Amino acid sequence: MTSLQRSATAVKRAAASQTSSKQADEPIFLDPSDDTTFQSLKKLLSAPSSSTQHLSLLSDSTLYGSITFYLSKLELEHVAEFAGVISSSGCLWTPPPPANRPPSAAKSGTTSEKVTWTSEPGSSSSSSDKSVEVKSSPNLAPSSLSSFLISRSTSVSQAVAAALTKRVDLIVRSKKNSTGWATRSALSHYLNAVIQGIDDTERDSTPESYRAARGLPIPRFAIIGGLLNALYILKDQRKRTRDMSILEEMAALRANPSLGLSVRRPLSTIQDEWIVTLAEILDHLYARTTPSPGSDVADASARDDSDVDEWEVEFRKRTASVAGPASITSLASKRTLRAALSDVRDVPLYMAAQLAPLVPDRKIHALDPVQLTSATSDAILSLFEGPDGSSFLSSLAQDVHTQQCSGQQTKILVNPSGSTATILQSVLDSTLFPLLGPLSKLMSRALAKAVTSLTPEQISSLLLGTADAALETQLGDIEFFPLLIRMSRLSSRLEAAWLASPLAGAKEEEIVESSRQLTKQLWTTFKTVLFSYTMVFDSMMDALVDMCPSPTLTIPPTVGAEAEAQQSRRWPSASTSNLPQPYLLIVQHVLATYSHLYWITSTFGSDGFDVYRKVFYSALDVIGRDGEACIQLLELIAPVRVDPTDPSTILADALESNTAKRSSTTYFLNVAEQLVGVLPDQVVEQLVLPICRPYLENTRFSDTFESAHSVVLALYSNHKRCILNLAPFYVELLIASYPQRLTAMQFEYAMSTVVGAVSDRSDSVAWWVITRLAEEVDRERLSEGGAGEGDRGKSVQAGGFVESSGVTKGELEDALVKSDSTHPSDRAAGSSNQDNDTERSQTGSEVDAYDRLTHLQMCLIGCIPSVNLVLLRSALAKVEAYIMQHKQREASGLGSNAAEVDDADQQTGSSRIALCQKTFDAIQALNAATREEGLRWWLDHRVQFGV
Structure with missing residues (x-):
């Protein structure tokens, strides 16, 4: 038996007897000099990555319970050393090789366990044992480096959070239940010791644990995240006591004196440390994977080994071992470097998404908004993009079939073993999928900062790439597309794949029973995409509205421009404004992206949900100030139906009976209703009304009829040129539609609007x-x-x-x-x-x-x-x-x-x-x-x- 194996056995034996052999006169804080258990644990954690299999001899509850116990109990002068050991441990942060898996590893499984420690006698919380839920990772070889690091980071972070909570109890107890200046000072010294211990490991060289994480300071991020989480919980608990009655508050403080401790200053300090660490991670990820907008990325293979540091040489060796027999030169290319870092990219984003809500905006805004936007957007969008860069529905047409059921009824069947089901399951099982909400919110905060800190041209370069990117065909690697171009491309391909399948507009009873669960999972994913997009756009639109010039000046078209327009363009010139052109292009692209997703949005009702309405109408408010931008938007989202027998023929007056396929028309009419006031009469008569007319003449599709009806009302409210000629048709339509399709209030409002306009x-x-x-x-x-x-x-x-x-x-x-x-x-x-x-x-x-x-x-x-x-x-x-x-x-x-x-x-x-x-x-x-x-x-x- 090696010395490391003996250390592991000693740690297990000592941990099993920790809670049962405590002496009543044990000191509050522990001097580890004569503690053989601690020395064994320290020796085990200090081992190199080649000895990681010895760590597998410890169960998760023993390992993390020991970290929690000693990190909370050690005397202050030993805290820094132990924190440094945890942060730099190559043995702890390197996944065990599958071939050397110890026989005992299979016993731990993947179940959740509780790390439990017993409070010392006399503690204010001695009435019950405190425990923290730790999701124990299997000791089996991880399926990927990312999944291992996420599991390890989560467990270490939770163990550190539990240690800090326990340390606060011990500090308060050592100060005779006082929560004054001396207690706050002791807490600050403890936190500084933990941070100092991590810093000391990085002073001379890169710790082996960081090398295992592809050079990212993931161990540091996990430990600081645990401190941040624990401090926030302490702050929240203290805040809740303030909402109690005086008697309830006194009883709570008597039961747990630590509730009276103010952690505002320590929390601010740890938030700063968390931001600095995240910034370092983004620097590393962004510098290697994201090109500057509009610039070419030089191939990394052109650099000499003399121009790179020691870690870069080591990094190339590691990427070469991961990727197989590929040459170092090819591995150093932009794509290979990104692929190598993608193994660990999700780890810091996984932790950041959970803890970012605990950090105020003013500190999040200290991060580089371009780097944060690039990292989060790539993580979000790559989930839904297929292996060929299209979408996860790229194989839907091959996986959906129809079959004859009882009673000669034709139903839709989705192949449960097809590519669509496989890719969908990988999306649902991904580590970031459950965190798309907070991750999208973090991205939205980054975009808000970008809008307020960058010039209109710079923000356009980040989001669109070029001034007319919306009209250009984007080539190259999709991960390097500008953000809004990539989002629009994904949404349009999702729309095209779904609407081309028999599932579009199908009701539940039209689908085979065995395929309904799969279609429900599809719709769960669709709605997640919509929610993520809306959350991303939310803060960005708020910031963009704030950055628009106030007041907005409307510039009517000149007579010369009108004459020129008659000769060189389809539509007459419309009004313009003093809004920056990049802002208008961004808003156009947001609304055009929503057009591709309206087949999802319409399932929530014609107006979607609350946050969607806020973003949608904010965008319309901005673009509605510029007539030229409105015309461009309507041309961009106008529904086009092609004759199946002659693809060159456009069916302008045709009705679409399929609800999902008709959604683009409904969305176009919803947008046109809000923009009618600034549109030239020719645009209304030749672009908007031809799309309205079929659904006014045939009122069986209530959703699109209501949108078309609202457009015509908007024409009368804005006194457009066509209202007199339209009056006979529209009045007859209103009379015929009441009361089947219009309520008494709607009918009266429409008739009075018509009379008022034509008068x-x-x-x-x-x-x-x-x-x-x-x-x-x-x-x-x-x-x-x-x-x-x-x-x-x-x-x-x-x-x-x-x-x-x-x-x-x-x-x-x-x-x-x-x-x-x-x-x-x-x-x-x-x-x-x-x-x-x-x-x-x-x-x-x-x-x-x-x-x-x-x-x-x-x-x-x-x-x-x-x-x-x-x-x-x-x-x-x-x-x-x-x-x-x-x-x-x-x-x-x-x-x-x-x-x-x-x-x-x-x-x-x-x-x-x-x-x-x-x-x-x-x-x-x-x-x-x-x-x-x-x-x-x-x-x-x-x-x-x-x-």
């Missing part, structure tokens, strides 16, 4: 709309058989100006002063103390209580504020006829026996009050030119209406 252009068209609505009212009334021939003649009598029936000028002026008074229906009911807002909310909540006839009449009344003075009396005459019809029906019902008054008669009474309420509101909404005339009419008829 500025043509009173005759506005009156045609009112007349067409009145015809629909009459048709509905006659279909219900609610009025006789005489009533019908009275309801359609011509308008004209009616002479005032005794209303004096004083009464009119008094009515003008009191025009914001309560509704007359409330006076009739004896409840005149409610304000107008409450009344309107009540009316809105009760709007479904009325029949279609009443809703149509109320819609016509809602259009009254939008007509000009010349049409006001004529429109009000129709309103008068409607109210009187309801009053007459009400009177005929009241004249009968009370027992014979049916529900229809009661509905008539409530409808009359509702119409009067609506009329009163409409008159109050009249403008200065028509309000006096409207009030005069109201005073003339209010008694007649019975209010």
Whole structure:
């Protein structure tokens, strides 16, 4: 038996008896000079990497429990030495070779164990043993260097965190449960000793543990991460006690005095150390794997051995041993260096993603934003990119089939052993997949810093590469693409692969039972991609909005530019702005990327989810300030359907029945709705309306119909040139769509918007709309058989100006002063103390209580504020006829026996009050030119209406 084997056996034997053989008079801190167990552990950890198999003789609970115990118990002058041993141990940080696996290794397995230590007598926490959950890594040879280092780093970090928590308890106990200056000073000295011990191992040469980690200071990062985690937990626990009542807080402090210790300053110090270590890692990764934007990376093979340090020579040897028989020259190339470092790249990012939320933005922003963005983006995107650089769905077309099931029904089958299932499982099983949320957030914070610290040209170079990158075909290694180009490429290829498969738009019952679990996993991955993209864009868009010039200046196109546009471009010139062109290109690319992902977004509803809406509308707000940029965006995302029989023919008016394939059209219309105001009329008429029209004429696809309907409403709200010609078609569409596809509120809003817009252009068209609505009212009334021939003649009598029936000028002026008074229906009911807002909310909540006839009449009344003075009396005459019809029906019902008054008669009474309420509101909404005339009419008829 070798000396190292004897050391391992001694450590196991001593660790087994640590908790059972403690003496009551044991000192608080331990002098390891005469501790044979500690000396054996230290000797074992100090062994070179060639002896790593001896470490496998220890179970994970024994190894990490021993580290926790001694790191927390050692006297201060021995802490630095032990921390240095842990950090520099080649034996600890080198994976054991599979051929030399000890027989006992298989016993430990992969289960989670608890590292437990017993509190000394008299400790404030002696009532219970403290434990920390440690995910024990198998002692089997790891599947990759990355997985081994992640497992080892996590376990060491948790052991260090547990040691610090225990050390705080011991320090407080040694100070007689005081948490004052002396205790805080002792904690600072302990932390400084740990950091000093790590620094001492790096002073003379690179530790062997760092060499095992491809030169990255992963051991240092793991230890500092453990300190950071423990300090943050202590801070959070102390913060929670502040939210307790005084008695609860006193009881908590009595049970655990360490809760009263302030760790604000030590936490800030360790955060700084964590940032410095991460910066060193990024320097190492970025310098070797990421070229400067727009520059060529010189081949590393051109460098002489005399120009590299000792570690570089060692690194080349190690990469050569990893990669096999390849020559050193080829291994030193840009691609090979990146491949060698990719084995360990995920390790620091795995730890950084978990601990970055514990570090404030002002410290994260001290990191180089370009380096951090490059490292995190490559880690995120490479998960979803296929082996050929396309996407993980590149083989979907070959793996999806259809098969005949019972009842001659055709269902979709996904090959469970195909390439898609294999790649998907590797994505789900990857170490970074569960951490994509915090990793994307870290990347977003880096992008926010980049936007605020770099010039527009520099940020464009980072994200797009060149000014017109969106229109260029990118060549070369995909990992060196500019960020937004790479994201857009991935999203477009995901979209193309999915929409080309039978799974696109398929319902669950159309998929074979055995393939449903696989498709659910696919959708989990799709949504993860969408969430990651949205989180990345979130902080970036916030920063970009803040960096936009304020106020934004709109520059209208000149006459000369208009003439030039007629000759050299498809569309007329639009307005421009003082927004930097790189910002506009970035926003265009964000929205274009979302276009490729809308088949995923639409599963959350037409507007997606909260954070998506924030990013989406922020981007539209920015780009909507520049008309030229809006035109370019719409051309970029415009859906194009090709005739299957003739690929050269574009089907502009064709309907797409597949929901997933139709999503690009819906997204285009959603964007166009927000940008209509700055688009030239020619763009609206030749680009936007042809895409709207098929889904307005055929309303069976509700999602796209609603988007197209919103676009047309936006045209009327922005008074575009086409609104007069569009009015007959659109009004007929609205009438036909109510109430099947439009609610009463939507219908009224649309009709009043149309009337208001066309009234500025043509009173005759506005009156045609009112007349067409009145015809629909009459048709509905006659279909219900609610009025006789005489009533019908009275309801359609011509308008004209009616002479005032005794209303004096004083009464009119008094009515003008009191025009914001309560509704007359409330006076009739004896409840005149409610304000107008409450009344309107009540009316809105009760709007479904009325029949279609009443809703149509109320819609016509809602259009009254939008007509000009010349049409006001004529429109009000129709309103008068409607109210009187309801009053007459009400009177005929009241004249009968009370027992014979049916529900229809009661509905008539409530409808009359509702119409009067609506009329009163409409008159109050009249403008200065028509309000006096409207009030005069109201005073003339209010008694007649019975209010």
